[in-house]
Amino acid sequence: MNADFDIYQLPEEHEYLRQSVRELAEEQIAPHATDVDENERFPQEARDALTKAGFHAVHIPEQFDGAGADSIAACIVIEEVARVCMSSSLIPAVNKLGSMPIILSASDEVKKQVLPSIASGESMISYGLSEREAGSDAAAMRTKAVKDGDNWVINGTKAWITNAGVSDWYTVMAVTDADKRANGISAFVVHKDDEGFEVGPKEKKLGIKGSPTRELHFTNCVVPEDRMIGDEGTGFKTALATLDHTRPTIGIQAVGVAQGALDASIAYTKEREQFRSKISDFQGVQFMLADMAMKIEAARQMCYIAAARAERGEKNLGFISSAAKCFASDVAMEVTTNAVQLFGGAGYTRDFPVERMMRDAKITQIYEGTNQIQRVVMARSLIGR
Numbered sequence: 001m002n003a004d005f006d007i008y009q010l011p012e013e014h015e016y017l018r019q020s021v022r023e024l025a026e027e028q029i030a031p032h033a034t035d036v037d038e039n040e041r042f043p044q045e046a047r048d049a050l051t052k053a054g055f056h057a058v059h060i061p062e063q064f065d066g067a068g069a070d071s072i073a074a075c076i077v078i079e080e081v082a083r084v085c086m087s088s089s090l091i092p093a094v095n096k097l098g099s100m101p102i103i104l105s106a107s108d109e110v111k112k113q114v115l116p117s118i119a120s121g122e123s124m125i126s127y128g129l130s131e132r133e134a135g136s137d138a139a140a141m142r143t144k145a146v147k148d149g150d151n152w153v154i155n156g157t158k159a160w161i162t163n164a165g166v167s168d169w170y171t172v173m174a175v176t177d178a179d180k181r182a183n184g185i186s187a188f189v190v191h192k193d194d195e196g197f198e199v200g201p202k203e204k205k206l207g208i209k210g211s212p213t214r215e216l217h218f219t220n221c222v223v224p225e226d227r228m229i230g231d232e233g234t235g236f237k238t239a240l241a242t243l244d245h246t247r248p249t250i251g252i253q254a255v256g257v258a259q260g261a262l263d264a265s266i267a268y269t270k271e272r273e274q275f276r277s278k279i280s281d282f283q284g285v286q287f288m289l290a291d292m293a294m295k296i297e298a299a300r301q302m303c304y305i306a307a308a309r310a311e312r313g314e315k316n317l318g319f320i321s322s323a324a325k326c327f328a329s330d331v332a333m334e335v336t337t338n339a340v341q342l343f344g345g346a347g348y349t350r351d352f353p354v355e356r357m358m359r360d361a362k363i364t365q366i367y368e369g370t371n372q373i374q375r376v377v378m379a380r381s382l383i384g385r
């Protein structure tokens with residue numbers, strides 16, 4: 001035996017981070033989660049608490065005034081916040097999604113313009129890829145950008161943009177050369193005060209009701225040429241490379257909500273009595289709890305491995321990041337549905353958090369690519385296309 005054997009074990013600093021975020025989440029985020037959901041309001045308390053503690057965007061490199069935390073640390077923050085409130089976990093998750101195109105591909109000038117304001121918490125950033133008619137087939141987008149002197153002029157509409165209206169910055173993919181399809185798409189950083197930019201009304205959703213989802217409208221929106229991310233025509237590649245880094249964060253968000261539902265189920269089944277026994281004494285209930293915990297643990301490890309591989313900058317991340325997101329989100333849907341089952345009638349009411357968790361979990365099977373699209377990505381990687 002070797003007690004110092006540290007392969008397949010998170011370093012102490014990561015466990016310490018988990019403990020700190022868990023305490024903050026339980027004390028300052030969980031108490032507002034029901035109200036945020038019921039009133040479909042932005043979790044400002046969570047934003048304030050996360051920002052004060054420096055957990056709102058831990059991934060921003062030190063060079064740009066950030067904490068420079070690694071991808072597993074970023075996952076741990078998202079996981080622990082999602083365990084109590086999925087809507088709130090979209091603050092660190094989408095700050096990462098929106099800023100990854102810049103971190104991966106932008107010039108130092110763009111990085112200096114945008115990243116310090118995300119690092120300080122003064123601003124949030126969203127990611128604008130999808131359109132109404134271009135979801136799974138994102139390369140079919142219609143939003144276009146035309147060069148005009150020293151500026152680009154953007155026209156079109158992006159759909160389903162998380163945290164739109166709260167964010168100051170938006171990374172936006174637009175067609176700059178329609179003949180080249182995916183190679184004719186470029187990425188830009190847009191600021192909420194840019195001329196010709198506005199956001200639409202909030203979508204009315206099944207879950208994550210505290211996280212506003214809106215359209216972005218561009219009407220002759222003028223963006224200075226130095227706010228292009230990377231070279232002209234590289235925007236779609238950057239958008240996909242971003243998803244390789246952020247799909248593990250959606251997977252871990254799913255793990256977090258599933259863990260929250262399991263924890264609530266364990267507590268409830270140890271209290272609730274039927275047939276003059278605690279329901280946790282019934283083997284049928286115990287087996288459900290065991291299956292839930294087993295699948296959550298497998299999903300968690302897969303997400304950390306995907307995050308670690310992304311952190312190392314490994315090539316061919318497509319399979320592992322899609323697999324982690326797909327597996328974990330399918331687990332979250334199953335676990336949260338079973339949590340409602342374990343609460344019986346009470347689980348179907350809004351008196352307990354598990355119905356919210358079940359509604360919130362569903363989106364993890366849809367955004368950043370549906371789980372069908374994740375399977376397309378995995379299959380392509382397997383058969384070499």
Ligand SMILES: Cc1cc2nc3c(=O)[nH]c(=O)nc-3n(C[C@H](O)[C@H](O)[C@H](O)COP(=O)(O)OP(=O)(O)OC[C@H]3O[C@@H](n4cnc5c(N)ncnc54)[C@H](O)[C@@H]3O)c2cc1C
Binds near residue numbers: 126127132
């Ligand atoms: C709450 C929410 C937040 C979001 N946040 C963002 C965001 O911040 N930024 C952003 O850019 N986008 C965001 N999205 C968009 C999201 O990524 C898309 O909704 C998703 O990619 C699916 O696209 P779609 O809705 O157009 O569905 P469609 O593409 O119309 O898919 C409909 C169905 O067809 C299936 N399908 C499509 N193509 C195939 C295929 N080739 N093989 C098998 N099945 C297929 C899909 O899996 C799905 O079941 C968000 C969406 C929601 C609902």
